[in-house]
Amino acid sequence: MNPVLPSEATEFAATAAKAFAALGGVDAARRAEEEPTRRSAEVVAALAAIGAEDLDPRDNPDSLAAAAALCEAAGAVALPFPLAGTLLRDSHQRPFAVVPEGIWRVDHGHLFPHWRVTSLTGVHAIAASDATPLGSRLGPFVTDLHALAGSTDDPGEPGGAPHPDLATHLTLTAWHILGTTGRAVELAVEHVLGRVQFGKPIAAFQSVQFQLADCSVAVAGLRELACFTLWRLTAAPEDALTDALALRMHAIDVARTVLRTTQQLHGAAGVCDEYDICVLIRLVQPALRLPWGAERTTAALAEAIARHGFEGLFPHGPAPR
Amino acid sequence: MDFDLGEQAATLRTRLRALIADAIPEDYLGAFTNDPNDLEVAQQFCQRLAQEGLLTIAWPTHYGGGGGSMWDQTVVREEMWAHHEPRGAQYMGLNWVGPAIMAYGTEAQKQQHLSAIAAGAVIWCQGFSEPDAGSDLASLTTRANADGDGYRISGQKIWTSYAGMAQWCVLAARVGSGERHEGITMFLLPMDSPGITVRPIRSMLGYHHLNEVFFDDVAVGPDAVLGGVGEGWAVIRRALAHERVGIARYARCERLLSALGAALAPHWDDLPASLRVQWAKALVQVRVARLLAYRTVHAQATGEVPDVLASSARIAVTQCDQAVAEVLCQAVEERALDAGPTAPLYGAIEDHWRYAQAATVASGTIEVQRMIVAKALLGPRA
Numbered sequence: 001m002n003p004v005l006p007s008e009a010t011e012f013a014a015t016a017a018k019a020f021a022a023l024g025g026v027d028a029a030r031r032a033e034e035e036p037t038r039r040s041a042e043v044v045a046a047l048a049a050i051g052a053e054d055l056d057p058r059d060n061p062d063s064l065a066a067a068a069a070l071c072e073a074a075g076a077v078a079l080p081f082p083l084a085g086t087l088l089r090d091s092h093q094r095p096f097a098v099v100p101e102g103i104w105r106v107d108h109g110h111l112f113p114h115w116r117v118t119s120l121t122g123v124h125a126i127a128a129s130d131a132t133p134l135g136s137r138l139g140p141f142v143t144d145l146h147a148l149a150g151s152t153d154d155p156g157e158p159g160g161a162p163h164p165d166l167a168t169h170l171t172l173t174a175w176h177i178l179g180t181t182g183r184a185v186e187l188a189v190e191h192v193l194g195r196v197q198f199g200k201p202i203a204a205f206q207s208v209q210f211q212l213a214d215c216s217v218a219v220a221g222l223r224e225l226a227c228f229t230l231w232r233l234t235a236a237p238e239d240a241l242t243d244a245l246a247l248r249m250h251a252i253d254v255a256r257t258v259l260r261t262t263q264q265l266h267g268a269a270g271v272c273d274e275y276d277i278c279v280l281i282r283l284v285q286p287a288l289r290l291p292w293g294a295e296r297t298t299a300a301l302a303e304a305i306a307r308h309g310f311e312g313l314f315p316h317g318p319a320p321r
Numbered sequence: 322m323d324f325d326l327g328e329q330a331a332t333l334r335t336r337l338r339a340l341i342a343d344a345i346p347e348d349y350l351g352a353f354t355n356d357p358n359d360l361e362v363a364q365q366f367c368q369r370l371a372q373e374g375l376l377t378i379a380w381p382t383h384y385g386g387g388g389g390s391m392w393d394q395t396v397v398r399e400e401m402w403a404h405h406e407p408r409g410a411q412y413m414g415l416n417w418v419g420p421a422i423m424a425y426g427t428e429a430q431k432q433q434h435l436s437a438i439a440a441g442a443v444i445w446c447q448g449f450s451e452p453d454a455g456s457d458l459a460s461l462t463t464r465a466n467a468d469g470d471g472y473r474i475s476g477q478k479i480w481t482s483y484a485g486m487a488q489w490c491v492l493a494a495r496v497g498s499g500e501r502h503e504g505i506t507m508f509l510l511p512m513d514s515p516g517i518t519v520r521p522i523r524s525m526l527g528y529h530h531l532n533e534v535f536f537d538d539v540a541v542g543p544d545a546v547l548g549g550v551g552e553g554w555a556v557i558r559r560a561l562a563h564e565r566v567g568i569a570r571y572a573r574c575e576r577l578l579s580a581l582g583a584a585l586a587p588h589w590d591d592l593p594a595s596l597r598v599q600w601a602k603a604l605v606q607v608r609v610a611r612l613l614a615y616r617t618v619h620a621q622a623t624g625e626v627p628d629v630l631a632s633s634a635r636i637a638v639t640q641c642d643q644a645v646a647e648v649l650c651q652a653v654e655e656r657a658l659d660a661g662p663t664a665p666l667y668g669a670i671e672d673h674w675r676y677a678q679a680a681t682v683a684s685g686t687i688e689v690q691r692m693i694v695a696k697a698l699l700g701p702r703a
Contacts, residue, residue: 001392002323003612003619065322185698193702203703209695210688216698217613217633224612225605231324246605253602299594302601310604313399313572313611314579 005227006065012050013069017076019046025077026276029283032080033140036133040111043081057087057168061234064168068175068230075179078283080141082108084172088165090116094126096165098291099145107286109133109143117145120291120300122160126151138285167240171229173287174244174251178219178226180284181251181258185215187277188262191269208265215258222254232311242308245301252294255284324615330396333389337375337400344369345407348667352409353483353529360486363409367441370408377415377439384423384431385439391622395569395615403572405669410483410529412568414438414445417560418491422509425548425556430509434489446487446512448478448534449557455480456689458493458557459501463536465494465508471542472496474508474516477535484519484532487512492536493557496550505553508545515539525675558628561685570638570680571610574645577666577673578603581652584665596651603641603648610634610641629697632690639680639687646670646677 020028023046032039047053057067067087074083085095085106092114097106099117106115109129118124127145134142189212192203202208229247233240259281263270266277273279292300309317344366352363370376379394380386387393398416401408408415419438422430437443454461463476474494484490490512497504512519516539522531548556578600582589613634620627650657653665660668681687695703 001326001615001619003616004322006322061322189698193699201702203699206692209699209703210691212698213691213694214636216694217636220616220630220633221609221613221637224616225609227322228324228608228612231322235325246608249602250605250609298598298602301605302594302598305601305604306597310601312575312579312604312608313403314576316579316604 003224003227005069006062008062009065009069012066013073015050016052016070016073019050020073020077020079022046023077026279029078029080029279030273036141039080043079047081047083052087055087057172058165061230064230064233068172068226071172071175072179072182075176075284075287076183078180078280080108080283082106082111084169084176085115086112087172088169096169097127097145098163098166098169099127100291104145104147105142105290106145107139107143107290108141109145110141114148115145116165118163118166120162120166122162124163138282140283142286142290162241167233167244170244170248171226171233174222174229174247175226177251177255177284177287178222180280180287181215181219181222181255184259184262184277184280185212185219187275187280188212188215188265191266191277195267202265211261211265215261218254218258222251225250236311239308239311242301242304242310245297245304246310249294249297249301252288252297255288256294259284324612326392326396329390330392333375333378333393333396334400337397340369340373340375341400341404341407345404348662349405349407350668350672351405351527352407353527355527360409363407363411364441366407367409367411369441371439371441376408376411376441377419380419380435380439381423384419384435391618395618398569399572402569403576405573405672408441410444410446410486411438411441413447413483414443418445418447421491421507421556421560422547424559425507425552427544429544430547434509443489444483444487445489445491446481446484446534447560448481448490448492450480451477452479456686459505459554461493461495461505463492463494465496465506465541467496468540471540471545472508474510474536474539474541477533479533480522481519481532481534482530484512484534485521485529490517490534491547491560493553494536499551502554504551505557506550507547507553507556508541509547510539510541510545514541526679527672527675559626568638568684569611569614570642570677571607571614573673574603574641575607575611577649577669578607578645580666580669581649584670585652592652596648599648600652603645606641606644610638613637629694632693635685636687636690636694642673642677642680646674650674 052070055063055067057064071083082095085097088096094114094116095112096116099119101119104117104127110133113129115127117127126148128148129143129145131144192208193201195202225247229243232243263277263281266275269275270277352360367376374387377385378387378389378397382388406412419435422434449458451461465472465474490510492508492510493505494508495504496506516537518535520533524531617627617630617634620630649670653670656665657670660671664671
């Protein structure tokens, strides 16, 4: 029993964090919003410099752990790049995305001409990206894809087996969300220690302390679940989708609470782009809402547990008849 | 990274479940019910565990233990709590009184107490809280006044679990005129000492759980001091770190969530979809609580004193306990009010809800845990 992420993964993430800091941290995301054409090259170069291009989370558990830690580091700065998808690219360099049943909507979709996409129902496709991003405040880089005519790749079938990369993509996206929530707590700690009201740092107020403590516990719990899920993807691949759905559901739940609380603790500054917390909260929204938000994720989890059970100290699964 | 507790732990879990299935009635809800036979079941079970070398499996062998790992101990905690703690009140002696005596006791204290705890023959209670010293334990006012070589203890303790059935008490009292942590001293004293009065407090938790204990000029010898005069705070800190992860509340939550399907069959599909979703969410919450507890145990096993981890785990585990209690009650609807053998799961759901209400207070309130976590986050500037 060892619940700690391998030191190689932690060290790789520290290297990545330095590289992302050299890009300006969250400023890279701000620049991407202002100059959409510039960001891809600078992020790709930074990732190449740390060796991320050679990383394939499907290779072995260590690579998976390193990929997860990399996604966490990316989430901490809202790195303007579809990292989870590109880590799961195929031999044709096409990134992978999980998409809603309706509109095939993918964050940063316009950065690559073709994507491999899948839905929860087992339908796979090659999708083309020739639309412009939404440009909205909550989804500036979100792009709608469409089916590529004439593709000969396996299309899967409704109700068929889930795509082999589906659970890994959900898991890596949850690690990105973990990175954002962890950084949000750090930013809130810095802010409440520096912000003086009523003659003292607002960190001195117990209500502030308790809110931060709850956020810290929530992020700590999410981190443990994220590590556990990584291990399960390899140790029990037959349960991968159920475990990944559980992690995604919990990540969304934690993010909703932690991001709301940490933004509130920033006061009015929390809604200003000048402050990193605001940019982080805006730009993590696609990860929280695509391919599905909290309720649909939870419903999918409940169905998966009913069909396949859930790991634990006692058996859970289909109700006895 | 590996979350498998290992073959040894799996074998131990199987063995414990077999023992429980053999010795503990299916409708058992713990030692502290209205039925005095339930206490007798627990006492006999402890002796059987002792005979099989399982009661103190994680103690060092030179103290009569099995030399098992902290993970063995974790499995025991989980299986016991999941099955309504059939060790009764003895878990306190096993989980932290014994280890505290190992760490701080004199050779004579070890000789006297450790073998008795290991034999499953003694119940301990813990005299910490006072009417005016709950979360703020360092303000305790029970006094131990020097009297010749020994001391005379006077004061009042409250919320003392199992005081009415305990043979021994580990008591925090103040020696000298110090304030806060200064002078706090731990004493080991027999509960039949002249001058001790126990008064039960009626509560929603059930018989024997909560008591007031009055100490009226109780005489103890110098050999009753555990860990040195004025050194009690270190003992308490160690004890509370053990206690915060000592109760595997998540294990009972998970067992009841697992059993719910059978309790409701064939009406499971009649539950509102929203409730089945809540059930799934509860399973994930239980998993997270278990993993946070495991993180704390891992830190302890590697020699850390994981105060913040222990407090984080405790916040998650106790909130999980209450959330699961509510999901269970919602699932059985009007029958959540039933107690006794005809109630859903023999009354375990009703019992769990009542007991969960105290989870965020017992062994240090959730507010104290939040203060510990916040202090670590914010440092001295806050």
